[in-house]
Amino acid sequence: MTDGAAPDSAASNRPNLVLVHCHDLGQHLGCYGADVDTPNIDRIAADGARLANSFCSAPQCSPSRSSMMTGYYPHENGVMGLAHMGWALGDEWETLPKRLRKAGYETALLGFQHEVPDDPERLGYEYVDSGTKRALDLVDVVDDFFAERADADEPFFVSVGIEEPHRPFRREYLSDGTYDAYDPDEVPLDDFPYLPDAPGVREDVADLRSVISEVLDPAVGRYRESLADHGLAEETVFVFTTDHGLAMPRAKGTCYDPGIETALLVHQPGVVEGGAVHDALVTNVDFAPTMLDLLGVDPPTDVSGESFAPLLRGEPHDGRDRVFAEMTWHDRYNPIRVVRTERYKYVRNFSVLPRVFVPMDVAPTASGREVHEEFHVPQRPTEELYDLAADPAESENLASDKKPFEAAAEASDPEPDHADALNRLRDELESWMEATDDPLLDGPVPYPDVA
Structure with a gap:
């Protein structure tokens, strides 16, 4: 101010x-x-x-x-x-x-x-x-x-x-x-x-x-x-x-x-x-x-x-020793919060989208259409954890025993070797959201009144 x-x-x-x-x-x-x-x-x-x-x-x-x-x-x-x-x-x-x-x-x-x-x-x-x-x-x-x-x-x-x-x-x-x-x-x-x-x-x-x-x-x-x-x-x-x-x-x-x-x-x-x-x-x-x-x-x-x-x-x-990132609105509601350390990335998805999100300037392109076809899945997971040292492409979700982008119709278990990291980063993300008064803690964030 x-x-x-x-x-x-x-x-x-x-x-x-x-x-x-x-x-x-x-x-x-x-x-x-x-x-x-x-x-x-x-x-x-x-x-x-x-x-x-x-x-x-x-x-x-x-x-x-x-x-x-x-x-x-x-x-x-x-x-x-x-x-x-x-x-x-x-x-x-x-x-x-x-x-x-x-x-x-x-x-x-x-x-x-x-x-x-x-x-x-x-x-x-x-x-x-x-x-x-x-x-x-x-x-x-x-x-x-x-x-x-x-x-x-x-x-x-x-x-x-x-x-x-x-x-x-x-x-x-x-x-x-x-x-x-x-x-x-x-x-x-x-x-x-x-x-x-x-x-x-x-x-x-x-x-x-x-x-x-x-x-x-x-x-x-x-x-x-x-x-x-x-x-x-x-x-x-x-x-x-x-x-x-x-x-x-x-x-x-x-x-x-x-x-x-x-x-x-x-x-x-x-x-x-x-x-x-x-x-x-x-x-x-x-x-x-x-x-x-x-x-x-x-x-x-x-x-x-x-x-x-x-x-x-x-x-x-x-x-x-960590950075945070977020997504809330683009051309659609897509709330995500992230904490990244040197080794791990923890992603929390706060809404369920039917496929990998591709923004409006990318979706109509040839690559956008091809990725939609490649990763067209019914649901993405609520939590994602990646070991960036072993998996820099973020392709193996260690927060779930489901395959990448596979429908999570039932609860799944994290990889045991990374369960401690998952719990720690989950807590750190929630603490950051509380400390910064993130409105997502109170529920979905509405579109602004622009009338």
Whole structure:
């Protein structure tokens, strides 16, 4: 909540913050081991730090972004669904740009945001240019912004919101008119063990990789070049991240790792060691406190997130031993709560859906239809437990002796060797829900009144 604090007089000595965030990327980058050509984004990891175990609070756009901006889980800040469908962040919430404005920063939004349906100034941005959200079209917008602030006295925070690689993957506006970086017949599917090897899946993977390598990656490279060309790079924290996992079946809209894993790269010259890889568990609920800490602004102590800036600076840091994630509403009611440790993932499904959930932008695609056919089952289990060390694809549900996705018509028994982990994580999830006043504890969460 806002507290009306006066601007910080020390702001002129603080670094700028450039936040570049895209849609639906997960960790599908070369620097994360994916088979895709992303030299420009990989260079951020080489120059700065890569968070290898970065996760989001929700596998969908608005809820996840609300956590990034506030430091609270979606069920705490009220954004339990999409902003254009009634789940907007209220004006009373303290956001990262609001906090930075009070610390003496100029705040700007270029491109996309999805925490409110309109008027992004409500989020704390003084300057807004939302004329385009396409990565390549934003190149000139970003360059003009940096050029105008090359000699500014006050530091700035600019949020650069990119549409790609949101579906549809095919981008007909590519400058040379081609879109054939990857051949569907030849593209490997090793990065997608949760998808069937089928023609529609292969076409989707080829198009996804093309839009990442031909559109997203070169645009991000141009943003960094522009920052350097205007003499701002050495005094700027540059962050690249995404909202949630890939827009693929059993990824986006699910709390399996492909749905909640996120790329997070941080470069701060002279502070963050180049080429550092951090394996600690982090969540984007921690994002706002961490950014404030890096900038020398006292992070809030009354939010659910916590700063991991000491980790980035190479200082001692007692990090998290678990992260939480959630899903409530997307295009349908789909309440899920999750706790993930380094080894285990515990999933609690609060409603019974007739099949694997696939969000509305994925379901009509060829891969969406093929996964529906592959996993069309009458019921999914109430509880799921996965041993991520032995089963990173989350295919063997240890909370039940039923086969994956098999109808649970009768009660089933957990794997005995993992019963203790199941009981412990079940209790921890319930404790977290109670501590954060999760409305699911009181029953189904209704759709917001948007009349």
